[in-house]
Amino acid sequence: MVSTSSTTGRGFEYAPAPESRAIVDIKPSYGLFIDGDFVDGHGSSFKTISPATEEVLAEVAEADDADVDAAVKAARKAQKAWARMPGSERAKYLYRIARIIQERSREIAVLESIDNGKPIKESRDVDVPIAAAHFFYYAGWADKLEYSGFGSTPLGVAGQVIPWNFPLLMLAWKIAPALACGNTVVLKPAETTPLTALLFAEICQQADLPPGVVNLITGAGGTGSALVSHPGIDKVAFTGSTDVGRIIAKAVAGTDKRVTLELGGKAANIVFDDAALDQAVEGIVNGIFFNQGHVCCAGSRLLVQENIFEDLLERLKRRMSTLRMGDPLDKNTDVGAINSGEQLMRIRELSEIGDAEGAERWEVACDLPTKGFWFPPTLFTGVSQAHRIAREEIFGPVLSVLTFRTPSEAVAKANNSPFGLSAGIWTEKGSRILQMASELRAGVVWANTFNKFDPTSPFGGYKESGYGREGGRHGLEAYLR
Ligand code: NDP
Numbered sequence: 001m002v003s004t005s006s007t008t009g010r011g012f013e014y015a016p017a018p019e020s021r022a023i024v025d026i027k028p029s030y031g032l033f034i035d036g037d038f039v040d041g042h043g044s045s046f047k048t049i050s051p052a053t054e055e056v057l058a059e060v061a062e063a064d065d066a067d068v069d070a071a072v073k074a075a076r077k078a079q080k081a082w083a084r085m086p087g088s089e090r091a092k093y094l095y096r097i098a099r100i101i102q103e104r105s106r107e108i109a110v111l112e113s114i115d116n117g118k119p120i121k122e123s124r125d126v127d128v129p130i131a132a133a134h135f136f137y138y139a140g141w142a143d144k145l146e147y148s149g150f151g152s153t154p155l156g157v158a159g160q161v162i163p164w165n166f167p168l169l170m171l172a173w174k175i176a177p178a179l180a181c182g183n184t185v186v187l188k189p190a191e192t193t194p195l196t197a198l199l200f201a202e203i204c205q206q207a208d209l210p211p212g213v214v215n216l217i218t219g220a221g222g223t224g225s226a227l228v229s230h231p232g233i234d235k236v237a238f239t240g241s242t243d244v245g246r247i248i249a250k251a252v253a254g255t256d257k258r259v260t261l262e263l264g265g266k267a268a269n270i271v272f273d274d275a276a277l278d279q280a281v282e283g284i285v286n287g288i289f290f291n292q293g294h295v296c297c298a299g300s301r302l303l304v305q306e307n308i309f310e311d312l313l314e315r316l317k318r319r320m321s322t323l324r325m326g327d328p329l330d331k332n333t334d335v336g337a338i339n340s341g342e343q344l345m346r347i348r349e350l351s352e353i354g355d356a357e358g359a360e361r362w363e364v365a366c367d368l369p370t371k372g373f374w375f376p377p378t379l380f381t382g383v384s385q386a387h388r389i390a391r392e393e394i395f396g397p398v399l400s401v402l403t404f405r406t407p408s409e410a411v412a413k414a415n416n417s418p419f420g421l422s423a424g425i426w427t428e429k430g431s432r433i434l435q436m437a438s439e440l441r442a443g444v445v446w447a448n449t450f451n452k453f454d455p456t457s458p459f460g461g462y463k464e465s466g467y468g469r470e471g472g473r474h475g476l477e478a479y480l481r
Contacts, residue, residue: 036211078212260468
């Protein structure tokens with residue numbers, strides 16, 4: 001365990017408190033989940049590793065075009081009966097899945113932390129409970145679709161592609177509303193984090209979900225591409241990078257497939273001089289260091305009112321120095337491993353561009369493990385709006401700090417981004433919150449908090465952050481005709 005506080009001599013020494021991995025049964029190899037069963041794929045296979053140790057965890061099948069076709073056909077075959085089933089019956093399956101997620105929550109959380117690298121306290125307290133909450137919430141809608149305002153006719157078969165930052169949670173965001181509305185799904189998890197999706201396949205079996213309603217195909221970008229361009233699907237739902245989002249938008253242009261894209265972000269977290277500063281510091285830390293900054297709505301641009309800049313920066317550095325980085329399974333860990341070597345390279349590269357463009361880097365002093373993928377919590381000052389670290393999604397634990405003088409300057413700087421997913425405002429004045437929120441071009445605006453998620457609340461972006469909403473009543477629109 002690497003403790004930033006112990007190596008800098010500040011704070012307490014914590015004894016390691018590792019969560020046991022004994023609860024998890026990782027098989028040496030996994031097939032694809034098609035039509036209710038695990039089957040061997042026709043393609044090759046790939047390895048999934050622990051990003052904290054680089055240990056190979058399992059060999060996973062890579063679905064080829066024939067496998068994608070088989071999964072889509074299974075979903076099509078199952079769809080009519082699933083849609084005809086009374087909503088109250090579909091709801092029972094969703095409730096059952098939600099309860100099994102709760103019952104197996106410790107197992108899922110440990111598996112997620114091993115495969116993804118995120119701290120166990122986040123997978124245990126955020127990812128898994130919110131995933132269960134999505135199934136509970138949309139179970140409640142299944143027999144009330146006629147009151148949704150979007151009709152009650154499902155689209156058919158949904159092809160869903162998800163990223164590696166919240167593997168089970170993104171799966172829940174995609175599958176729960178689709179099933180509640182009477183659609184069936186084929187979902188591809190990210191190449192680096194397939195294991196909780198495969199565990200979810202077991203949960204579908206345990207819940208006696210009719211075969212073909214949920215199909216899970218593992219693989220890389222090629223599998224995702226084959227899925228979204230398959231003529232047998234009616235709807236594409238994607239979360240990931242803006243670049244791949246663009247490729248998908250082009251691939252489905254001219255077809256009658258419905259599309260929702262949840263893409264990147266470069267959120268402004270705006271702190272005024274009347275804010276409760278220690279509370280704001282907690283929100284800044286949560287905004288950018290939660291999940292190692294692998295969060296599309298991360299508060300990666302801090303905008304500080306100029307007259308409190310020095311004070312806030314000192315408090316922030318002090319707080320960052322107490323963050324504990326290390327073993328994802330240790331219950332004390334605040335910051336875990338970067339999800340992949342590729343992502344680590346991207347974070348390093350953009351940070352070096354920040355250095356080269358003249359920004360000043362400050363990072364928490366700590367010893368990094370020699371194995372695995374690690375990047376210390378870092379901030380840059382002296383950042384201008386033209387800097388690439390102020391414009392591009394770094395998707396890592398790296399904060400760019402800028403200043404402003406007036407509310408209108410804060411809004412102008414916050415909106416000066418190709419993205420528009422989220423924003424945060426820290427101030428004591430309610431009127432200022434309402435005014436700012438109405439002027440910020442962001443799908444979600446948090447006030448005196450950050451990174452709060454709830455299944456009842458719609459989430460989605462403007463501009464290059466994508467289109468469509470997930471969550472809440474609005475999330476049903478994407479799955480109804
Ligand atoms: P991608 O957008 O490549 O990955 C997201 C998902 O799409 C994965 O399942 C991926 O498969 C799949 N995919 C890749 N190419 C295609 C394609 N042509 N057609 C269909 N599906 C495809 O993100 P990366 O993992 O490459 O991360 C790159 C950057 O994207 C990050 O640095 C970050 O900035 C951003 N990102 C943003 C996310 C967000 O939530 N906004 C989430 C993840 C990344 P596979 O895993 O096999 O590549």
